[in-house]
Each structure stands twice: as C-alpha cells, then as structure tokens.
Amino acid sequence: MQGSCLCGAVEFRVEAISPKAYRCHCSLCRKQGGASSNLAIIVEAQNFSWITGREHISSYVRPTSFRSDFCARCGSPVPNPLRTTAYYWVPAGLLDDLETLEIGARLYTASKASWETIPSDAPHFETVPKLSQLIELLSPRRQ
Ligand SMILES: [Zn+2]
Ligand SMILES: [Zn+2]
16 A cells, blocks of 8 residues: 655655554544544554655654654655664555545553543553564454
C-alpha cells in the first residue's frame, strides 16, 4: 500500500500493515497535527520503504526527543523511524486505499484536551504503554 503527503512530493510504501491504529491525545500531538489526537500505525522497518521525496522532509526534535518529520513543501506530517527501534511511525491519514482501520489503543488520555470526550472503543492509557505492549494491541493476533 502506498502513502503520500498533501502535495505528493513525499511517497512511501508499506507492506503488511497492522489492522489497528492508535490515537495519541497528548498536548504535543495536538500541536503537531492540529486536532484533538493523532492517528497512526506502527510498521516494522522491514515493511516500510520510501518511494520518493526524502529530500523534502524536514525534522523538528524537541529536547525531550519528541520528533516531528514533515514535508517542507506542504507541511504534512510524514513517517519517521520510531526512535532506535525497528519500527516506523506512520500517520494513518497519509495512506491511500486504506479500506478498514480499527483503533487498538488510546494513549495519554490523562492529558487530553479539556474539550474532548474520548470514546471507549479501545484500551485507554493515561500515559503510554511499553512499545511491546502497544504493538501487541495493534497486531492481528489480538482480533
Ligand atoms: Zn508534501
Ligand atoms: Zn502524543
């Protein structure tokens, strides 16, 4: 499956995506995406590849290591390697032809916007679970 940014300069491909995404309700993701939460999937690095446009990607990293990669032409958030792990963080809205997507976890619910009501469609975490637990929650084996 392919994904691309708003202007199309950055394109990538993912194979074997997990059927579940997570939403993060933290204050940083609100700023980064401009909405109440982000919606992302986690892809094994071996199942992720860039097609074109890496030269258009800019990166912003906060002192806490929160990182936002984005297309410098259109501002779309774009995938980035999940710190030092063997996974990529992929914004779900960039994926073309995604037919179904469930929410597998909701993170940082304790720091949600006061105006947001979070549905109970997936496990809530006041902060963030261990990466291995998150991956388990998003994996097909949990269905
Ligand atoms: Zn772009
Ligand atoms: Zn967040």
